[in-house]
Amino acid sequence: MMRRLAENGFVKATFETINNMQADGVIANYAIGGAVGATFYLAPAATIDLDVFFIFPADSSGLLVTLAPIYEHLKARGGKVQDEYIVLSGWPVQFLLPSDALESEAIAEAVNTTVEGVPTRVMTAEHLVAIALKTGRAKDYTRILQFLEQGAVDRQKLNRILERHKLSERWKQFETRFLEGGVR
Amino acid sequence: MSKPKLQARLASLSFWEKIKILEKLRDREKAIAASGLRKNVLKQDDNKD
Numbered sequence: 077m078m079r080r081l082a083e084n085g086f087v088k089a090t091f092e093t094i095n096n097m098q099a100d101g102v103i104a105n106y107a108i109g110g111a112v113g114a115t116f117y118l119a120p121a122a123t124i125d126l127d128v129f130f131i132f133p134a135d136s137s138g139l140l141v142t143l144a145p146i147y148e149h150l151k152a153r154g155g156k157v158q159d160e161y162i163v164l165s166g167w168p169v170q171f172l173l174p175s176d177a178l179e180s181e182a183i184a185e186a187v188n189t190t191v192e193g194v195p196t197r198v199m200t201a202e203h204l205v206a207i208a209l210k211t212g213r214a215k216d217y218t219r220i221l222q223f224l225e226q227g228a229v230d231r232q233k234l235n236r237i238l239e240r241h242k243l244s245e246r247w248k249q250f251e252t253r254f255l256e257g258g259v260r
Numbered sequence: 261m262s263k264p265k266l267q268a269r270l271a272s273l274s275f276w277e278k279i280k281i282l283e284k285l286r287d288r289e290k291a292i293a294a295s296g297l298r299k300n301v302l303k304q305d306d307n308k309d
Binding site: 115116119167189198225 | 270271276278285286
């Protein structure tokens with residue numbers, strides 16, 4: 077039987093699961109990115125998954141980094157592995173290690189917030205935009221335009237991030253392609 | 261209400277309220293996918309070509 081809409085609460089339950097994983101020492105720190113992270117700042121837009129960027133505790137780093145500790149922890153608590161996702165409380169969740177200094181910084185500088193009393197961390201708007209620019213798919217560019225159109229970005233802060241992570245040239249290309257005569 | 265005003269109004273909701281909308285949007289996507297409606301539309305489009 078299909079779950080009634082009013083019974084939803086998947087995301088909140090997933091945040092609780094991630095917090096428990098952090099409390100148990102499986103992960104050290106995390107930040108919500110992607111479309112769910114963007115929803116903190118923008119009007120909601122449909123998405124199928126939840127992106128969680130995280131770092132392992134310092135003492136667990138080795139030569140071989142795998143997601144196995146996370147998957148084992150979550151499978152023991154009802155999570156189901158499905159391709160690159162693990163399904164928690166009905167939501168496909170993708171756990172992503174930072175691939176560069178930009179993503180590490182985005183985790184470190186994430187904003188603390190709560191969802192109905194459940195604490196969580198969301199990347200700043202400027203880091204979400206910078207990561208979307210770096211990723212560079214059509215849906216990423218659409219999201220950047222939404223941030224700009226809805227005035228959800230501090231442009232000076234964004235510029236500093238873009239400079240620090242050598243994305244200024246790519247931003248210029250984005251402006252030329254999408255913003256000429258538009259949002260500035 | 262104009263689209264920019266609606267977007268601004270939606271953006272000003274609390275994170276929790278926006279997540280509830282996100283979940284409803286996802287439920288709707290799943291319902292459409294399960295119904296086969298999208299496949300039927302795609303087939304009809306293919307037939308037009």
